[in-house]
Structures are given as C-alpha cells and as structure tokens.
Amino acid sequence: MNSGKLYLVGLGPGDAGHLTPAAAAAIADSDELVGYHYYIEQVAEPAAGKTLHSMELGQELERAALAVDIAYSGKTVAVVSSGDAGIYGMAGPVYRVLTDRDWDGAEPEVESVPGVSALQSAAALLGSPLMQDFCAISLSNLLTPWEQIRRRLEAAAAGDFVAALYNPRSRRRTSQLDEAREIFLGHRAPGTPVGIVRHAYRPEQAVALADLGGLDGAALGVDMFTTVVIGNSNTYVHNGRMVTPRGYEVKQ
Ligand code: SAH
Secondary structure (H helix, E strand, C coil), X not given: CCCCEEEEEECECCCHXXXXXXXXXXXXXXXXXXXXXXXXXXXXXXXXCCEEEEEXXXXXXXXXXXXXXHHHCCCEEEEEECECCCCCCCHHHHHHHHHHCCCCCCCCEEEEECCCCHHHHHHHHHEECCCCCEEEEECCCCCXXXXXXXXXXXXXXXCCCEEEEECCCCCCCCCHHHHHHHHHHCCCCCCCEEEEEECCCCCCCEEEEEEHHHCCCCCCCCXXXXXXXXXXXXXXXXXXXXXXXXXXXXXX
C-alpha cells in the first residue's frame, strides 16, 4: 500500500510573519489542504496550485475523515488550524478519526507542526500577562457541558491562575463571559486587569484593557475572534501594558 502523510499544521494568529518556516514547508510539501475556509484563505499564497478542501464551522469530523482518507490513499495532506492545531484545533478530530480507524501509528505518517497560539499572540500584544502560572479555558459549551466549564473557571479563579479565555462570546452565546466574570469576582478584586485582544496580527487587530469589575463583553465588542486574558492577584497595568510580575522581588 502507498503510504501517505498527514500534517497537522498550526498557522499562527493570521499574518505571514507569524507562520513558521516549518508550517510553510509542510504546506509546500502537501498535495492537498483541508481546513476552515477563513484559514485556507490565510495561506492562499503558499497553497497556490494545491487541491483545497474548505470547510464551514461544525464540519470538523467530516473534514478530518476526508483528510485521513486522502492520507490513506497515499497522498500528502495538510490539515490547517489557526494558532496551534493541537489547541482547540483540528488535531482532536483527526486523532479521533484515526483512533476509530485503528490507525497503526505509522502508516499514514502523522506529523504535527506547532503554531503560535492565540494566548501567546494576545500576551505579546498586551505586555507580559502570562509571567506566572496560567491556564487556557474555552467558554464554548458546544462540545463541553457548561457545568464542567464553570467548575474549571471556579478552580482557576480560586487557584490565582492567570486565565486566557478562548471562544469567549458569540452571537448566540452571550452569557458565558458575564458568568466567568462573576466567578472570578468571587476570588479577585474588581480592579484586576483584563486584556482583550481581537484579531491579533490581522488587519482588524484591536487591543483593549478593562478591569474585571467593568468587563462588559457586549460593550467591548468581545466576539469569537477575541481572546480575553484575566490577570492574577499581582497583575498590574503600566503605561498601557498588562504586567504580571515574575516574582524576583520576592527572591530578593
Ligand atoms: N487553535 C487556535 C484556537 C482555536 S479556538 C489557537 O491555538 O489559537 C478559536 C478561538 O481562538 C477564538 O474564539 C479566539 O478566542 C482565539 N483566537 C484565534 N485566533 C485569534 C486571533 N488572531 N486573535 C485573538 N484571538 C484568537
């Protein structure tokens, strides 16, 4: 049997400068590309001349199955995600399909190419918010029950973790960010800095700061292109930068 290859490629936040050379090489090496149409458009140039399978949101398992079929047929296929494919990306559905098909771990070859995830892009634009222990929490309850997400928010808040919130607010899911704020306010001061980064490293980029007590998702335009970073109890704002101290002052 012809042995194909499947790449799981993280494209980074959006601009060509943050697409890694390894990601560009994986795309160049591929015969076909599979991914959400918005991300396929993002790599139009390196993808020129390849067979493109653009998908709508919600078709993740179907597209993962298509990509696995292509790889089993002996071709090389790249499945692309924004940021890192292994963080709320296409790696999940692809490994799900491979597991269901009893993949032998070798053929087709599967290789992940890491990308710059949204929390890293957001942190870079905000200052240095992730300088102490942090966590990522997706507020989307499409695949995870809200009760479970609530428990994780509660634990992150109680544990004084800096929290990067992915999928914070959509047209239909408008209450989750407000609930997250209330949970954090149970453990953190209303003045705790919050960074709001929309469309990091894309032409529409917008960066804003708020405080936890005044975190109003609707007024701030928080949507599905936004990552929200909630500081810990030591985070402060200096000249428009969100700073979480590393702790050197304690060491001295
Ligand atoms: N695999 C991606 C995350 C996909 S989940 C990654 O590693 O970054 C989709 C969520 O990621 C969005 O709702 C948003 O919260 C965040 N996100 C992705 N790209 C972003 C960008 N350029 N700017 C801000 N947030 C982004």
